[in-house]
Amino acid sequence: MKAAGPHTLLDANGTVFTNPSTFILLGIPGLEDAHVWISIPFCAMHIIAVLGNFTILFMVRMEPSLHVPMSYLLCMLTVTDLVLPTSTLPKMLDIFWFNSTEIEFSACNSQLYFIRSFTAVEPGILVAMALDRYVAICDPLRHISMLTNAAVIKVGLAALLRGALLMVRKWPYCRTNIIHHWLSRLA
Structure with missing residues (x-):
């Protein structure tokens, strides 16, 4: 599917889906009664990770x-x-706690942007860390002169730019505005 204009989607056959102003997120089908209990580990892990x-x-x-x-x-x-x-x-916690299954088109695109761009940034930073260790091990006398703070900032900006530029490509869209949980696609 490709975008044909603002809030207009085309599938591979050329069928037009206009104005998907909101998407419906279904959560985990079949486990609606357990959503609050499922959210507790996610919330706890997120708090621990943030701290x-x-x-x-x-x-x-x-x-x-x-x-x-x-x-x-x-x-x-x-x-x-x-x-x-x-x-x-x-x-996700909003869905689990308050059964708020709708998400605006712009909010969905924002989430998609941050997930896809920062997923592309992370490997760039890991490569820079590997390069730092490689230079420190193979050429320790030049390590300080080669990897200065300015060089690290340039590498970080390059990784961020790479992540942002990967988002310039067209984004895939679904045929419908109802988004199933990934576990329901396995069945």
């Missing part, structure tokens, strides 16, 4: 000995790990 990632950011900020390229790369990875679940988990 852990903010602890890393705080420690790097406060400890001068951690103001080195590898720590900055770790901070970039931490921010990526904060953005990915935070872009989708609030809506």
Whole structure:
């Protein structure tokens, strides 16, 4: 499917689906009674992940000995790990707790953008971290001169730009505005 204009979708046969102003998210079919219980582990894991990632950011900020390229790369990875679940988990918890199954077209596109772009940013940062360790092991005398803070910032911006540019491609759309949970597609 490809976009044919604002809020207009075309499938492979050329059928036009106009104005999908909202999408319906079904949650986990068959387990509607357990949605509150299912949400508890997700919420707990998210809180622990947010606290852990903010602890890393705080420690790097406060400890001068951690103001080195590898720590900055770790901070970039931490921010990526904060953005990915935070872009989708609030809506998921909204579905589980309040049975709010509708999502606006623009909110759905925003979630799609953040998931796809930051999923593309993360490998770039991991490659930069691997490069940092490679240079530190293979050429330790030049490590400090090669991987300066400015170089790390450029690598981080390149990874972010790569993630943003991957989103310029056309986005796939569904034939309908009802989005099933991925487990229901396995049955």
